[in-house]
Amino acid sequence: MDLGVSKNLEPLLAAVKAFMAEEIAPVEHDYIHEIGVGDRWQFTDRQTEIMESLKDKAKAKGLWNFFLTEGEHGSGLNTVEYAYLAEEMGKSHIAAEVFNCAAPDTGNMEVLHKYGTEAQKEQWLKPLLNGEIRSAYAMTEPGVASSDATNISTQAVLDGDEWVINGEKHYISGAGDPRCKIMIVMVKTDPDAATHVQQSQILVPMDTPGVENLRPMNVFSMDDAPHGHMHQRYTDVRVPKDNIILGPGRGFEISQGRLGPGRIHHCMRAIGAAEKALQLMCERAVSRTAFGKPLARLGGNIDIVANARMDIEQARLLTLKTAWMMDNVDPKEARVWISMIKTAVPNVSIRIVDQAIQMFGATGVSQDTPLAAMYMGQRTLRLADGPDEVHRMVVGRNEFRKYMDTKPVNAIRRHG
């Protein structure tokens, strides 16, 4: 169970770190600043110029599509190796996109790669792999507890050669991006079928008539423009019968395959965010003075930093082991590990970001450090792709199951 940086990965990891320091860091701030300029839901010319030129450079250096581990377009990396790269990307607000490794595109590309028809691949996977378009994934619904996938109520009904879709979805991340051309929508195709074969996943081009962007949803007060977390309504949205992925009733199955790697990527980026927050916290602590001492020597700050280091190391190892499980054991077993990191890791990253905020005082919640945005992002991760509560249930049940059929060891014995 090798969880270290492999020989294979070493040069790649170094190249990514160098690219981030030399190419991304100098322009990242400019890029973010541009979000507030003009129509917030369009990219400014300056933004487009920054991002496209970074993408071109990254692609030219082969720092591209790392996430896709297998197949002809695959990077040949295993999940442990990719995890180290994802961690680095997690330290920047824009790096994942620069390397064409940003959610939700990565998950969508994986779905198309694994389950798509040749025609679907040609039409959507190819431009996604090239970084020419972006995509979205419409899953969560406003009226029901979407953590329980059987609650999905958006319906797709077959009418001749077309699926007719009606319903509402919200928190469709990236659906505000003008470059977003395609969505995978989770729908209910057969309400009368057995619980886990009622759902399907369907490709819906963004410009299909009947797809309506109702409003951007906020994450705290952040709308993440122009990426956006959209609330959409579907009114008699018609797509060709062939737009279904893998076939009717396979939606739940696809989710399971899609969400695993996505959650690991999220967690590794969260580790990166936590490392970044710890770095900022330490820099602040050694350089800022109050009551005649650097903050590093006041009160429990050294304990906070020490605990942060321990928590990060543990969270990273758990994520790396989960990545290893993903590659090496039965998916059912790996799923429990994914639920573990999906609960454990964001709680670590939030806590550390929160403590870094405290170390920065008012500046910590301001627009002058990345901490506030990091907090909002990490906090949302405790809800996205299943809330903590659901993942804990998965882990807890798995644990109890081990003892269901066995007689207890004789734990209790009377001592005189």
Added chain:
Amino acid sequence: MDLGVSKNLEPLLAAVKAFMAEEIAPVEHDYIHEIGVGDRWQFTDRQTEIMESLKDKAKAKGLWNFFLTEGEHGSGLNTVEYAYLAEEMGKSHIAAEVFNCAAPDTGNMEVLHKYGTEAQKEQWLKPLLNGEIRSAYAMTEPGVASSDATNISTQAVLDGDEWVINGEKHYISGAGDPRCKIMIVMVKTDPDAATHVQQSQILVPMDTPGVENLRPMNVFSMDDAPHGHMHQRYTDVRVPKDNIILGPGRGFEISQGRLGPGRIHHCMRAIGAAEKALQLMCERAVSRTAFGKPLARLGGNIDIVANARMDIEQARLLTLKTAWMMDNVDPKEARVWISMIKTAVPNVSIRIVDQAIQMFGATGVSQDTPLAAMYMGQRTLRLADGPDEVHRMVVGRNEFRKYMDTKPVNAIRRHG
């Protein structure tokens, strides 16, 4: 030590609750919605209409200026009594202003009431008491740890009959409001004096030449427009010599008097926010279903709710006792209690709001519940008016001091 609702308070508390339910609740949502309309830094006509008509009604019913406990304009309430009213106001985003009990006006009015000259009172206290203008308090500076007040670097130099002020302040809450006409600015007037008599507080009308709003500071990504948390620069800002409050070198002393009640009010409103979050959490838990059960019956949700109830009750009692101490003991002793609630209470309110968010899922971080805004407000309270760390230092030192001069009781004895 009566911490209950007094006979005197009963009808007033009932009237405030009724006013909030009947007058404020029906229009609050409209008011908040208007913030996003047009120029976010101006009030819309609809907003002005809502707020001014609510204020008129409240004033007409005598539900006005409760916070001012003494003097001819005073409500005659003691701090314990006011605390119960502040808690109610804390459940709404706009109620404190409706009853003319909103920060930072309350603190500023108290300062003017206690320490202002007759002329200062006539010019500024009167319109503030009438709710005709609003005010700001400029304390925190961007470059230094303002939690240590001796770090203040904005300077005021006497030049003939005028103070000339140069420096920068940020997080000046309310300074974005077009109705904000006057600021109290904490400045350094005598850098060579003893540490705690270097500072003074000076009245600076908002439209004084040289006062420049550089930008609004964010709280997370919320700019709180049009209220705003402004970053200002002062360039040769000139105000009359008489604009100083109480005299040169008294700034620190005024702070001490000003911040005490302000912190209690903050804490009582925080209790109100926590109660509101608990209410929302419970309503969600009993009405939302997942995996075939109401959330109330899933996992540890009942424990979360029970702990929230216990935490709120304890935090409220601590705040009420602190209010009582404020009214009944030496201010030095009361100050330690204020540091206790200033640390303990926001940590409770944040935790409960955070758990309510989790119970609501993605909706909890959205604009569809007040929870996200409550979270951002409560989290900032851990930094505003002194970060937790400084208040803990006050409490801890006070505790150690009890044992400094005494010989330890013989804690350690050898048993055979």
Added chain:
Amino acid sequence: MDLGVSKNLEPLLAAVKAFMAEEIAPVEHDYIHEIGVGDRWQFTDRQTEIMESLKDKAKAKGLWNFFLTEGEHGSGLNTVEYAYLAEEMGKSHIAAEVFNCAAPDTGNMEVLHKYGTEAQKEQWLKPLLNGEIRSAYAMTEPGVASSDATNISTQAVLDGDEWVINGEKHYISGAGDPRCKIMIVMVKTDPDAATHVQQSQILVPMDTPGVENLRPMNVFSMDDAPHGHMHQRYTDVRVPKDNIILGPGRGFEISQGRLGPGRIHHCMRAIGAAEKALQLMCERAVSRTAFGKPLARLGGNIDIVANARMDIEQARLLTLKTAWMMDNVDPKEARVWISMIKTAVPNVSIRIVDQAIQMFGATGVSQDTPLAAMYMGQRTLRLADGPDEVHRMVVGRNEFRKYMDTKPVNAIRRHG
């Protein structure tokens, strides 16, 4: 809602403090040391001499039976007043007994006082009130979850004029004491009755044939000799029909009445223990040096002390309010408050004792400070008289109940 020290209480509280400092403190250590001498399940002559002489002095000064608030033998104190005295007693291992205010005698005396017949009072209440005998309360059973009182399986069957009791109880505190003469035993008298009227409480003299002390139960490795937490077996134990208290089927009802005050007393003593631990911690911190500094100035120790102070103040106020509720509101409402303190307070006292242990290093777990014994006592309190989990359930359910029948306020509204 006066939660302060009343005028009435002031002299009494001063007298108790003085008695503890002047009479108990000088001999307490000797008393505890004697437990290890000779037969650990008998009192040594020295122990008897110390305790009886302390009791005589306390009784002579009227510092006696404070706990009994009403009736001819009552102290005339209300529960808030008694709470302050109980807190003081909680700082010493032996004080409660000295003032004849020790559990489980206090609860048993209350039961006899409220529900006993004249004959029962004459035979058992009188010597208990005089401090001539001690008593026990047999409730918990080894094989079932006794937190759910309906699980009780010890049976009492009426045979002519006698109840015949068979079953097992454990953790019968005080049943090892040679002076313990009487037990109240919770039994099932009518297994076919409605759930809460199956149980009865019966007086069983300790020397009744068939009562067998199987072994002392440990609390961690502490057997608390000669007090003891006994495991007993009842084999055809026969007591007169009249030994039943209040009548068959009233057992659950008596429990409810008995446990309320008992839990408040426990909690107030726990506050005393927490105060004692905080005192020891501070004395250690200011006097012990490591790495060239007193512990008080190392790492987060000042934060630990500050948090301890805040937690204690909040826990005390919650307990005092609960005491006030006990005296002033409907018992059903008070019961929820009792569940709150029963959960909240021991968790505070354990945490503080645990942190004090850490401040003392190895000495903290040794026999050279009272901390280890305090830890074991406080930890057990999270289980005794209902585990945290059951009390949280009571509090949580009460909270949810408020929203069961009401329609939710419209928490969720869509903002554009």
Added chain:
Amino acid sequence: MDLGVSKNLEPLLAAVKAFMAEEIAPVEHDYIHEIGVGDRWQFTDRQTEIMESLKDKAKAKGLWNFFLTEGEHGSGLNTVEYAYLAEEMGKSHIAAEVFNCAAPDTGNMEVLHKYGTEAQKEQWLKPLLNGEIRSAYAMTEPGVASSDATNISTQAVLDGDEWVINGEKHYISGAGDPRCKIMIVMVKTDPDAATHVQQSQILVPMDTPGVENLRPMNVFSMDDAPHGHMHQRYTDVRVPKDNIILGPGRGFEISQGRLGPGRIHHCMRAIGAAEKALQLMCERAVSRTAFGKPLARLGGNIDIVANARMDIEQARLLTLKTAWMMDNVDPKEARVWISMIKTAVPNVSIRIVDQAIQMFGATGVSQDTPLAAMYMGQRTLRLADGPDEVHRMVVGRNEFRKYMDTKPVNAIRRHG
């Protein structure tokens, strides 16, 4: 960085598990029961018979001295491999001794193996490796903060060919064991030397005149007889000059070498204890019923179990990585990792044991489950071999050091 079970280890790990299940488990309870029989500070014949026969069997199967990784007597295992075995041993109270892998013998054998002269090895290492005698390590002193090793005050003065030792040590684990024949004592040999070369380590046979067992120290109320945690006084204790290990002034250096592996072993056994507690908790939860449901389905129990699983996995991985660092990197770097696990792991194991206790109710603190003893052992681990506070200081300082000499990245930038 392979943290898995190696091919090499697989059969050994299986053999240890089998031996524990088949040989140790059936007699462990008997062995523990015997501690209470007769003179608690002697082994009963039954105890000796059980332990010696287990040791003979283990030795015969080659399940012996795993801990010694190198040298002619070494097991050939690396530290990662040994860690897995230590975890298994941590699930039983007696297994470590059975495989001759019990502290403090392991640390003492390592010291003698690495630093001992041939004569010292012949006289003491050989019988220790054979399991014929046991040993102790005298480090902690009653009067000073021993976490700061420079505080050591026991003195050894050279008088001709002999060292003359005077002073007191306490918490000398194992010094009560009648089979304990040799001690390594940390002494100050040159109070005037530089801080870290004042100390030496000296071999002191247990029966040397002047060595006096003052009393057993308790861990909570547990005296761990006949192993014991002794308090000793040294009065003119004379040992030959050659009994010094490695030479005068090398004591601190030896400690550093000795404590590293010892702490890893402690942590791995702590993981084993945590796994055992989680197992007991789950068995209880699925088999015990209250309020009509198994505990597993009540309140937050499933969350507690899920969190325990996540915490254990993270703590184990951190410990395995530390073991790997021990074998593969510079000892200075490894030391920071050791401080991490020494803080992080016992806090995890205590929490889980504590929660298991709560799940068992009163039985959890009794002598009828191993939980109470596990709690006392794990809690003490937060103090033994350096309290959490000191290890956190090591980790925190190491973190700050990274930023001491570097200029901060420009974390703060102003956004308009």
